[in-house]
Amino acid sequence: MAEERCTPGQWVEVERVLLEPADRAGNLPDDTAAQPLRVWVKGFARAAVALGEECEVETMTGRVVRGTLSACAPGYTHTFGSPPPGIVGIGRDLRARLASYRAGG
Numbered sequence: 001m002a003e004e005r006c007t008p009g010q011w012v013e014v015e016r017v018l019l020e021p022a023d024r025a026g027n028l029p030d031d032t033a034a035q036p037l038r039v040w041v042k043g044f045a046r047a048a049v050a051l052g053e054e055c056e057v058e059t060m061t062g063r064v065v066r067g068t069l070s071a072c073a074p075g076y077t078h079t080f081g082s083p084p085p086g087i088v089g090i091g092r093d094l095r096a097r098l099a100s101y102r103a104g105g
Helices: 090-102
Strands: 011-019 037-045 054-058 064-072
Touching: 011 054, 037 064
Parallel strands: none
Antiparallel strands: 011 037, 011 064, 037 054, 054 064
16 A cells, blocks of 8 residues: 655645753643653645655644654544533524514514
8 A cells, every 4th residue: 555645735734843841840740740852733734755754834823843754644533522402492492482572472
């Protein structure tokens, strides 16, 4: 199977260590403090490289960041999580109340 490679100008994601464990704040829990602080940055590849190789990217704001290529053509997977049950029906209930008010009820 061929290795995955990016091409110059392709939208990619790189991973890099921002802080080593020794450089992290002293008030962190032990299991957190023992790990490096990693960041993932999306941008446009400045050269053709394979997954796992060092790569420079230019971000949407024009910063140049160097890291290990972790994904080619990455998407966005963030979420705000599941809504609390108490607020799921607020929009529907509010529309029903407004309709009732406008109808004079």
